[in-house]
Amino acid sequence: MSADWFRRRFLPGGPLPAPRPPRPRASPVPYRRPRFLRGSGSSPGTADASCRPNARPVRSPVRGRALPWNAGYAEIINAEKSEFNEDQAACGKLCIRRFEFGVEEDQEWLTLCPEEFLTGHYWALFDGHGGPAAAILAANTLHSCLRRQLEAVVEGMVAPQPPMHLSGHCIRPSDSQFVEEKGIRAEDLVVGALESAFQECDEVIGRELEASGQVGGCTALVAVTLQGKLYVANAGDSRAILVRRDEVRPLSSEFTPETERQRIQQLAFLYPELLAGEFTRLEFPRRLKGDDLGQKVLFRDHHMSGWSYKCVEQSDLKYPLIHGQGRQARLLGTLAVSRGLGDHQLKVLDTNIQLKPFLLSVPQVTVLDMDQLEPQEEDIVVMATDGLWDVLSNEQVARLVRSFLPGNREDPHRFSELAQMLIHSTQGKDDSPTQEGQVSYDDVSVFVIPLHNQGQGRSSH
């Protein structure tokens, strides 16, 4: 992506139609029955949700389906938010092949080694908005993008240290010293591959949606085990946590208009054209009205973590770039997340003001060294879309996990049952023994990933 492209794409010079008040959410696309999916063999399967025929939540058809490996489980139900469940999930074995480089300096061709060279596991949750189209595309595509990106750097990943030059020739003797000084490790290549895969997938989704006349976007939360490490990549407001006997550790941060306020305001400062004169980039405790004019009110700008006071001018009465609090916070009055995939066509209702320039598709990646962690049998990662975290805190989830697992040691499906139990505890069911009192009206999807023995991937090449 070049700056020219950025400007051509996002800074149109033409006149804009008069805007109307922005809508609260991207409107859903017409109902389309979701495809049901396969997950077997060496390519990840995708799992999605059924449409909801009646008022009570309905479990996904993936329930009870044999997964490619006995490690993760996605429980996806359709609650009361939309006519169709916009959450999608994918999981499976990740098989990285190896390219064999020719030894001749001028040799341009590469031979693809037919055998798997490195294997890992892959879990992904996609929470759609504006319809399920982007989430379905992401569930079908992202693992392929990731495999491709990993195969492009796998030679570097298995070297004692990633070499300066990938092809293994023309190396200066001092190159390894520079790599060492920069502290570049194999895991940095996996982080880079995850970042690139998210961007590549975003481009694919943009092309596919445009070609098929569909719209929408989705958040993406991905966990990958590879070479003894767990990678958690997050773009959006889903969350992954590590739960152990004595520890609860967040493995991701949420990216919303509130958490990314300064980045978003900074872009609006550098490119005020993106707001088309219809929004103010400043943050105020509430939306200002005419009788605030001339008053000194609390505000924050892009460079401020703290608050200050300013004298209200006419331009401060415009609709705020980021407005609302918590779950109600919206970017340009439209979107509740600031990172994710898709949304290439999303505009503020009845205007030409585009959301995409303010969104990032690149995830934040956390790395967990499982060899160092020495996971015990009941150490797990819980991945879930925001519907779960809206009503349960990390600590509440950990309490539910710790009260469930020890009593079900003999149950071979206990991790699946735990995922279901976590979802039920958000649904206000009377028969839920762990009911915490709050009810989620959002889609909820949960993966429970036991970490015990996950480090084995290291020895697979």
Added chain:
Amino acid sequence: MSADWFRRRFLPGGPLPAPRPPRPRASPVPYRRPRFLRGSGSSPGTADASCRPNARPVRSPVRGRALPWNAGYAEIINAEKSEFNEDQAACGKLCIRRFEFGVEEDQEWLTLCPEEFLTGHYWALFDGHGGPAAAILAANTLHSCLRRQLEAVVEGMVAPQPPMHLSGHCIRPSDSQFVEEKGIRAEDLVVGALESAFQECDEVIGRELEASGQVGGCTALVAVTLQGKLYVANAGDSRAILVRRDEVRPLSSEFTPETERQRIQQLAFLYPELLAGEFTRLEFPRRLKGDDLGQKVLFRDHHMSGWSYKCVEQSDLKYPLIHGQGRQARLLGTLAVSRGLGDHQLKVLDTNIQLKPFLLSVPQVTVLDMDQLEPQEEDIVVMATDGLWDVLSNEQVARLVRSFLPGNREDPHRFSELAQMLIHSTQGKDDSPTQEGQVSYDDVSVFVIPLHNQGQGRSSH
């Protein structure tokens, strides 16, 4: 600062002269004898360094001087880096007056209450580069900017919660609810005031340097105690740490081209004109040469935390936007820090490429609740310029502190002696009992701030 201003200022359209290889550091201004300083009464004093007449480090004339309160001590010596010491320091009592607002709605005038309303303490270290001019200006100016910014919001600071409207009338009944939902506290106003004060001081320095035909910049590290809290604001590569009997806690982060790589690369991505076609924004493990062309080499771009490989093109052979490692890392081949004050005129040698658009004057602010901390008698904050931290880790400093203080309980000057001892331990002196083996050739300035009883400021209004 508007975007128009930013573009007018930093995006000139004219042709540029052919650049030469960038210089390693901003060149020093001609020697100018530094002023010695005042520090008494209610306005902070400034402390600076003597010029070095011979090869051995010389202590500042501030040594032994009675400070306005018995709490901090700046030991500033001139080591072997430059002909004059570019470090500057200031400390003193911070006295905030109160504006009295008229009760009539149309009443525009304000009465300045003649008495101090809130008091706190202020310590600041400024590490100059390209000459001491900016550091001297900062030491003379920043505390006034801060006092002005605090006086503008002091009504909000002493309210149970900062009010939506400052002047105390025209408040909607629901306003306090919005302030509460946003979680805005009195300390957020102090953070905002510190952020604004740094920016205001930067503008003053820009005007003063231009008017007097001087150049240069400086880092700024400020500690303020106010209303039972300690605020540490940092823009640059100085550092403050909290040392207690069982705890060492960083109170600041360093801002260098390496730590702010993504922000700097992002700006170069959005505004490639800023590089005038002479630099590449990409990071490589080492500078690329002609025989790297066509090879796949390790690289990072603005959106990447991890690393990947790319095929080297001609444009990748340009000088990197950020080059070098650790202490050698330079922004545009010129500057070792990415935040600070001044540098308005700084250009890459013999080009029109400006450094200022890549620099931030806004600090990162850390807040320490001293009432909650309940500081013991030997709990201190150590503030020091990078010369100290280049040769001593946080843990080494803590060890020196803990070995020194308990044995000197009766010495009324023990905190001053500790500051001196810390500096001596970086100078490779044979008689230093705590010599750790490494020698700093940079300027070194240290404040030692005992926290015991610092919370008393709360009751002063």
